[in-house]
Amino acid sequence: MTTPPAPGPPRAQRADAQRNFERILAVARTVVAEQGTQASLRDIARRAGVGLGTLYRHFPTRDALLETLLGRRFDLLAERADALAGTRAPVEALKEWLGEFTAGAAVYRGLAASMMATIDDENSPLHASCAAMRRSGARLLARAQEAGEVRADIDGTDLFALVSAVGWVSDQAPSLTARREHLLSLVMDGLTRRDTPEPGAG
Amino acid sequence: MTTPPAPGPPRAQRADAQRNFERILAVARTVVAEQGTQASLRDIARRAGVGLGTLYRHFPTRDALLETLLGRRFDLLAERADALAGTRAPVEALKEWLGEFTAGAAVYRGLAASMMATIDDENSPLHASCAAMRRSGARLLARAQEAGEVRADIDGTDLFALVSAVGWVSDQAPSLTARREHLLSLVMDGLTRRDTPEPGAG
DNA sequence: TCATATACGGAGCAGTGCTCCGTTTGACTA
DNA sequence: TAGTCAAACGGAGCACTGCTCCGTATATGA
Structure with a gap:
């Protein structure tokens, strides 16, 4: 019963989201080179300094x-x-x-x-x-x-x-x-x- | 305090052990052909009709x-x-x-x-x-x-x-x-x- | 028939991928 | 600058995995 969500284009991506996206990707490149594609996603998230949920938010699989x-x-x-x-x-x-x-x-x-x-x-x-x-x-x-x-x-x-x-x-x-x-x-x-x-x- | 374990060669392999060995191997061949080398060992054991421990007894890894x-x-x-x-x-x-x-x-x-x-x-x-x-x-x-x-x-x-x-x-x-x-x-x-x-x- | 070495089988542990949801925060508004 | 809230965060939890351990069952030789 408040104002409806603003119509029009959605908000721009938040800066922290973009930052985390790139961090995860950079770490993943390193870890995959080290351990191959079977590397633990928890490990990648940890080394990127983000939670597991954040990793999955950006990369659903x-x-x-x-x-x-x-x-x-x-x-x-x-x-x-x-x-x-x-x-x-x-x-x-x-x-x-x-x-x-x-x-x-x-x-x-x-x-x-x-x-x-x-x-x-x-x-x-x-x-x-x-x-x-x-x-x-x-x-x-x-x-x-x-x-x-x-x-x-x-x-x-x-x-x-x-x-x-x-x-x-x-x-x-x-x-x-x-x-x-x-x-x-x-x-x-x-x-x-x-x-x-x-x-x-x- | 009983008689010591008999010296000399160990007993021959039990018949059930040999049977299970071959069963596991045969099932594994099928399952690996179906699903690749990542197939679940539990699945192989189940389809071979043996327990997981039995599989590992025969194939430690x-x-x-x-x-x-x-x-x-x-x-x-x-x-x-x-x-x-x-x-x-x-x-x-x-x-x-x-x-x-x-x-x-x-x-x-x-x-x-x-x-x-x-x-x-x-x-x-x-x-x-x-x-x-x-x-x-x-x-x-x-x-x-x-x-x-x-x-x-x-x-x-x-x-x-x-x-x-x-x-x-x-x-x-x-x-x-x-x-x-x-x-x-x-x-x-x-x-x-x-x-x-x-x-x-x- | 009995004794026992051997084999069996699954509960349990530590790890995995992935989901869910309560908490935090960046960005927009007034 | 203070208020608002969608968006993002992060980790507990679930169902699975490989592998270990050990109490139970049984094949075998005496």
Whole structure:
């Protein structure tokens, strides 16, 4: 029996909420890199100096938190792909980008799995940024294919899957982490055409 | 104040214990295929018709259970490799075996990860059977390399890693499962030398 | 038949993800 | 500046988990 809630747009987000959102995200990035995606959310909340309820207010599920982390990573990778497309030769740009892609998979331990899951789930909030990132990567691929340097019978999904797979496996055992570059180059060698052998390849 | 425990070898394993051991293992195989390696051990115990304590008596940790499952799979794959070595041409045998390898990874959902972990852990009870399986696979690889059909600068670990990676990624999303054979062939194409192109390849 | 080593099974503990709700606070208004 | 209140906070609590412990039941050998 008081005045009704004011109509119109809702109030702006409170400053403490925004601050906590970023704090949680920053801590989560660190903890996930340390412990993988199974890290305790209580632990993340504690280290961020917020209550568990606050964490859940901002990220209603564990996946929501991981998705936000991953979404930002996707955006960075998309930007990076676009930048490389403008400054490097087709195959070099592609290889450079894929190297950064797999290296990132190691830091975001276990996120490769979440990433692959979004491919089929169009309702995932990640789907959009994941698709955008893949489009940027696919442009690099197309450039290399048009230059005749990468076999034409693969698409962005194939490439994405193979590179994620290498990123994942490299993160499974220390002795494999040491081989990440090598494994990636084995895959890339298979995708690049060798009709025109290039001398002095490492 | 009674007679001391009889010296000499301990009594033979009781029949009910052996029965429960096999029941638990059989149920675990099913449940892991259904739900992955994160399946509830309580659930496995219940479906096997034994108490939780019984499960833990036989398999003191979750890993011990998974290791037993995986060890049996390794033994089968080792046998299979040896059989193929005797009946098929080098590259065909290798491809056939790797196909079975990746297909198995799908049934043993999530076990690829456990598998990779044993590579660096010599204390793991799995290490022996895993190494034996890899040796059998490596013999297939060596045959194909000696025939000049697979590039010489890779070893069994590279092959094992790449194929596990493909097996893993194929299990991450339905749309990728459909591409498993294709992804594997992309990798294999990269490993096989194409100096002698074979017509009519699909 | 009996004695006992062995195996069984589930209550209990400490941890987890996630929900709920009483308390606090930042931001807008007068 | 004081008052108001939606929004945000934070942690107790619930249902689950992996794993331990120990009293009870039983298969086995004498």
